[in-house]
Amino acid sequence: MxxxxxxxxxxxxxxxxxxxxxxxxxxxxxxxxxxxxxxxxxxxxxxxxxxxxxxxxxxxxxxxxxxxxxxxxxxxxxxxxxxxxxxxxxxxxxxxxxxxxxxxxxxxxxxxxxxxxxxxxxxxxxxxxxxxxxxxxxxxxxxxxxxxxxxxxxxxxxxxxxxxxxxxxxxxxxxxxxxxxxxxxxxxxxxxxxxxxxxxxxxxxxxxxxxxxxxxxxxxxxxxxxxxxxxxxxxEASPIPAVLQCSRLFALMFPWRSSAARELVVPWYVRMAAELLQDEKTHMVVDEQQPSAVGSSSSIASVFDFPPHRSAQIECDRRELRRRVDLIDRTQVSETLKKSPLRVFTDLPILQETLSRDDFTFTDDILQADVLYVSYVLNDGRDKPTDEKGSEWSSSIRFNSHQLVNQLVGEGHMTTKDGLAKMTRRFAWLPDAYDLSTELPQMIGAYHRRHQSAQGPSAPPESPHQGRHSDYWIVKPRNLARSIDTHITNDIDEIVRLSSTFPKVCQRYIDRPACIDGKKFDLRFYVAVKCFPSIASGKAIEMGWAGRWPHTHTRVLHVVGGVQVAVYERFAARMANEPFRMDDFDSFPVHFTVMNYQDEQTRSKNVVMTCTHFKTQLANEHGHHDDAAVAAFWKAIIDKVHLMVRELFQTFVQQMTLKENSSSGESVLTNPTSFAVYGLDVMLEHTEGNLEPRLLEVTFFPDTARLVKEDRGFWDTVFGWVFREERGGAMVEVTM
Incomplete structure (x- = not known):
C-alpha cells in the first residue's frame, strides 16, 4: 500500500x-x-x-x-x-x-x-x-x-x-x-x-x-x-431576449426543463436557428451576370464578409498572414523552387520510404531543408515563440521564412470540424452542423425543426437538403480523429449533456448512405494545394474573377500569389465491418468505417478494396455493368466532388482576404511558401434518386498508407505537381 x-x-x-x-x-x-x-x-x-x-x-x-x-x-x-x-x-x-x-x-x-x-x-x-x-x-x-x-x-x-x-x-x-x-x-x-x-x-x-x-x-x-x-x-416586432441569445449556460439547462418550460423556450431556439442560417446566407452573394471563375457557366457564391461571431478569429488569421507575407523574399522562394535536388525534412516514414525521385533528397536538419512536410506546428519569423515564463514552446518549431512548408495560415477553419461547419454551412454538400460551444441554442432549435420534419413529408425550407430525413445526429469532438468520443443519438438531452465535455460539433447523421455489400463506406480523397509564385518569371501569379460586394457595385478580385488546387485521381475506400442499419448506434462495426486503429480481431474482419475494384463493384450494384456505364456513373460523382473542392477552397481563400486600399478592389495575399496535402473524407448519400457527395471533414497531414499500398507512386506524383509544375496524369487540377 x-x-x-x-x-x-x-x-x-x-x-x-x-x-x-x-x-x-x-x-x-x-x-x-x-x-x-x-x-x-x-x-x-x-x-x-x-x-x-x-x-x-x-x-x-x-x-x-x-x-x-x-x-x-x-x-x-x-x-x-x-x-x-x-x-x-x-x-x-x-x-x-x-x-x-x-x-x-x-x-x-x-x-x-x-x-x-x-x-x-x-x-x-x-x-x-x-x-x-x-x-x-x-x-x-x-x-x-x-x-x-x-x-x-x-x-x-x-x-x-x-x-x-x-x-x-x-x-x-x-x-x-x-x-x-x-x-x-x-x-x-x-x-x-x-x-x-x-x-x-x-x-x-x-x-x-x-x-x-x-x-x-x-x-x-x-x-x-x-x-x-x-x-x-x-x-415579429419583438427581438429575441439577449439573455437567451447569448447564454450557452441557459441552453445547458435544457435537460432539466419541464415540458411546459420547453414549450416556451423551444420556439425561441427554432427562431435563433433560422436566423443563424439567414445570417450566413446574407454573407453569401452570387453574381448572376458574370461567368464563373472556373470556366463553368454556373454562377458561384462569393464571400467577402463574414458574420460577427466568426470575424474576430478570421481577422486574427488575416493579421498573421500579413506578418508572414511581409517577412518573405519572393525572389528567394523562386530560387528555392529551381534547386535540384530539393532537400526534404519530414517525420512521415511512408514519405521517406516511397518518394523515389532523383530531384528530391532527405535531410535530418530542419534548418537546412528546402521543403518541410511535418505533422506538428511550425513558427516562422525572426523570434522563437515563448510562453509567459520565457521558455520556448516545445510543440512549435522555428523555420526559415524562405522554406516551403506544408501549412496554410488559417487552415484550422477547414481542418477543425467547428471551423468547417461555420465556413461552409451554406453549401448542400456539408450536412447541417453546429458548434456546440458557441451555437448550442441554435442546435436545440435545429433539432426540433428537423424532428418535426422527420414526422412530415419533407425537409424544412431553410435547409439546403431536400427530402425526408430521420432526426438522428452525430456528436464528435472538434479536433480529434479516429472516431474518438463520437456518439450517434436522436435525444436532444443527450446532445446537450455531451456538449459540456470536450468541445464538440453536432452534425446531421447521414441516414441514407450509399452502401457496398450492404455496408457503409466513406472515401478519402487527397487534395494538394500550393501558393508558390511562378517558377518561370519569379513573379506572383495573377488570376481574377468577378464578385459582387453586398450593397455595392461589382468589383474585380485579383488573386496575388494564386492558390492552385489539384485532386489525386485515386481515393482510398474505407468500409464498415457489418451491414448498415439504423439501430444499435453504439456498434462501431456498423456505423463507423475507420478500423485500422481498432483491436486485431476487428481489423482482421475489415474488407480492403483497391480503388479500381471498389469503383467497379459499386457501379455494378447500381446497375451499371459495361465499362462505358461504369465510367459515366463515376464521372457524375467525381465531377460533384471536384465542384465541392473548388467551392471549399474558394471560400477559404476569400475568407483569408486581406483588405488593401486599391482602386482595383480586394487582394488575396497568400503565403508564397505554403503548400499542403489534405485528406477530404466524403460519404455518398441517396438523395432524390441521386448519389450526392457529403463532406465529413478535412484532415491535415492525412494517413496515406492504404492508398500507397495500391499506388506507390503517389508521393512522386504529388511532389512533382507541387514543386515541379508537372501537370496532367493523376493530378486533376481544380481551376480556382
Whole structure:
C-alpha cells in the first residue's frame, strides 16, 4: 500500500484540482483530512426523506439538513455508484442486473422499465470528468453517477416564466443552490469522489440543492444570479431576449426543463436557428451576370464578409498572414523552387520510404531543408515563440521564412470540424452542423425543426437538403480523429449533456448512405494545394474573377500569389465491418468505417478494396455493368466532388482576404511558401434518386498508407505537381 501523502505533498500533486473547482482555501485542510481517511460522514449533517412529487431525472429521495449548516463550514465526500465511458453505458445497464435494479430503485421507476427509457431518466443526473497529466488530456470523459446521497440533491436551474412583464426589473436572486459539488480524482489511489460544501447558510431540515450547470468562471455566470428569465410569446416586432441569445449556460439547462418550460423556450431556439442560417446566407452573394471563375457557366457564391461571431478569429488569421507575407523574399522562394535536388525534412516514414525521385533528397536538419512536410506546428519569423515564463514552446518549431512548408495560415477553419461547419454551412454538400460551444441554442432549435420534419413529408425550407430525413445526429469532438468520443443519438438531452465535455460539433447523421455489400463506406480523397509564385518569371501569379460586394457595385478580385488546387485521381475506400442499419448506434462495426486503429480481431474482419475494384463493384450494384456505364456513373460523382473542392477552397481563400486600399478592389495575399496535402473524407448519400457527395471533414497531414499500398507512386506524383509544375496524369487540377 502506498504511503500516506503529507498535506504539503497533497497540495503539490492535487492542489490544482481544489483551485479549479473553486473550493475555498480555508476548506482545503478539511478536504485533505477526509480524503486521507476516506471519511464518508455525510450522515452527521444530512438525511434523506422521500419526495412527494418526483420530476424526471430526480431521485425518489430528497436530501435535507439534519442540523443548521453555516456557509463554507465544512466539506463532505460523496462516493460514485457507477463510472463508465459513455459508449459502454447502455451495454452495462443491459448486462448488469444488480446495477440496473439499484438505479431503478434510486429513481423510483418500475423494474420492467426498458434500458433506453432508464437511460433517458438518468441523463440529467449523470456527471463527468476528464483525467489529465502534465503532457496530455484523456480524450474521452469518464461519466459517473453519484450514490444515493449525492444523486438526491435538488437541482437548481434558471426558471422560465411567460406571465411576467418583460419590462419588470429582474428580481433579486432567491432560489439558487445552497451547496456546490465538484468531482475530485485522488491520483494516488486512482479513485474519484465528489466534494460537497455549503455556499449559503442552511437551516435545520432545509432542502439541499446544487446547480444544474456548474459555474464556468466566465461572464455568463451572471445569468445564474437571475432566478427567472422572462420569455414572452414571439411576435415579429419583438427581438429575441439577449439573455437567451447569448447564454450557452441557459441552453445547458435544457435537460432539466419541464415540458411546459420547453414549450416556451423551444420556439425561441427554432427562431435563433433560422436566423443563424439567414445570417450566413446574407454573407453569401452570387453574381448572376458574370461567368464563373472556373470556366463553368454556373454562377458561384462569393464571400467577402463574414458574420460577427466568426470575424474576430478570421481577422486574427488575416493579421498573421500579413506578418508572414511581409517577412518573405519572393525572389528567394523562386530560387528555392529551381534547386535540384530539393532537400526534404519530414517525420512521415511512408514519405521517406516511397518518394523515389532523383530531384528530391532527405535531410535530418530542419534548418537546412528546402521543403518541410511535418505533422506538428511550425513558427516562422525572426523570434522563437515563448510562453509567459520565457521558455520556448516545445510543440512549435522555428523555420526559415524562405522554406516551403506544408501549412496554410488559417487552415484550422477547414481542418477543425467547428471551423468547417461555420465556413461552409451554406453549401448542400456539408450536412447541417453546429458548434456546440458557441451555437448550442441554435442546435436545440435545429433539432426540433428537423424532428418535426422527420414526422412530415419533407425537409424544412431553410435547409439546403431536400427530402425526408430521420432526426438522428452525430456528436464528435472538434479536433480529434479516429472516431474518438463520437456518439450517434436522436435525444436532444443527450446532445446537450455531451456538449459540456470536450468541445464538440453536432452534425446531421447521414441516414441514407450509399452502401457496398450492404455496408457503409466513406472515401478519402487527397487534395494538394500550393501558393508558390511562378517558377518561370519569379513573379506572383495573377488570376481574377468577378464578385459582387453586398450593397455595392461589382468589383474585380485579383488573386496575388494564386492558390492552385489539384485532386489525386485515386481515393482510398474505407468500409464498415457489418451491414448498415439504423439501430444499435453504439456498434462501431456498423456505423463507423475507420478500423485500422481498432483491436486485431476487428481489423482482421475489415474488407480492403483497391480503388479500381471498389469503383467497379459499386457501379455494378447500381446497375451499371459495361465499362462505358461504369465510367459515366463515376464521372457524375467525381465531377460533384471536384465542384465541392473548388467551392471549399474558394471560400477559404476569400475568407483569408486581406483588405488593401486599391482602386482595383480586394487582394488575396497568400503565403508564397505554403503548400499542403489534405485528406477530404466524403460519404455518398441517396438523395432524390441521386448519389450526392457529403463532406465529413478535412484532415491535415492525412494517413496515406492504404492508398500507397495500391499506388506507390503517389508521393512522386504529388511532389512533382507541387514543386515541379508537372501537370496532367493523376493530378486533376481544380481551376480556382
Amino acid at each position: 502506498a504511503a500516506q501523502l503529507s498535506y504539503e505533498a497533497f497540495l503539490e500533486v492535487m492542489g490544482p484540482q481544489l483551485v479549479g473547482m473553486g473550493l475555498p482555501e480555508k476548506l482545503w485542510r478539511c478536504a485533505f483530512d477526509k480524503l486521507s481517511s476516506e471519511n464518508l460522514d455525510a450522515s452527521d449533517a444530512f438525511t434523506l426523506v422521500e419526495r412527494d412529487d418526483r420530476q424526471r431525472g430526480e431521485s425518489k429521495w430528497q436530501v435535507v439538513s439534519c442540523r443548521p449548516i453555516e456557509k463554507e463550514s465544512g466539506v463532505w465526500l460523496c462516493d460514485h455508484c457507477w463510472s463508465f465511458r459513455l459508449k459502454e453505458g447502455k451495454r452495462q445497464l443491459k448486462e448488469n442486473e444488480k446495477l440496473r435494479a439499484r438505479l431503478q430503485s434510486l429513481f423510483g421507476v418500475s423494474s420492467d422499465t426498458a434500458v433506453d427509457d432508464l437511460w433517458r431518466e438518468l441523463l440529467p443526473a449523470l456527471q463527468h470528468y476528464q483525467v489529465a497529466s502534465s503532457s496530455r488530456l484523456d480524450e474521452e470523459a469518464v461519466w459517473y453517477l453519484m450514490d444515493e446521497f449525492g444523486s438526491s440533491f435538488d437541482v437548481e436551474i434558471t426558471r422560465v416564466d411567460d406571465e411576467m412583464d418583460q419590462k419588470d426589473e429582474v428580481p433579486e436572486a432567491d432560489g439558487l443552490a445552497n451547496f456546490r459539488m465538484a468531482p475530485f480524482f485522488h491520483t494516488q489511489r486512482g479513485v474519484a469522489y465528489t466534494l460537497i460544501w455549503p455556499v449559503k447558510d442552511t437551516e435545520h431540515y432545509e432542502p439541499c440543492s446544487r446547480l444544474a450547470v456548474p459555474k464556468s468562471g466566465g461572464p455568463e455566470d451572471l445569468l445564474l444570479d437571475f432566478p427567472c428569465v422572462r420569455v414572452p410569446q414571439y411576435t
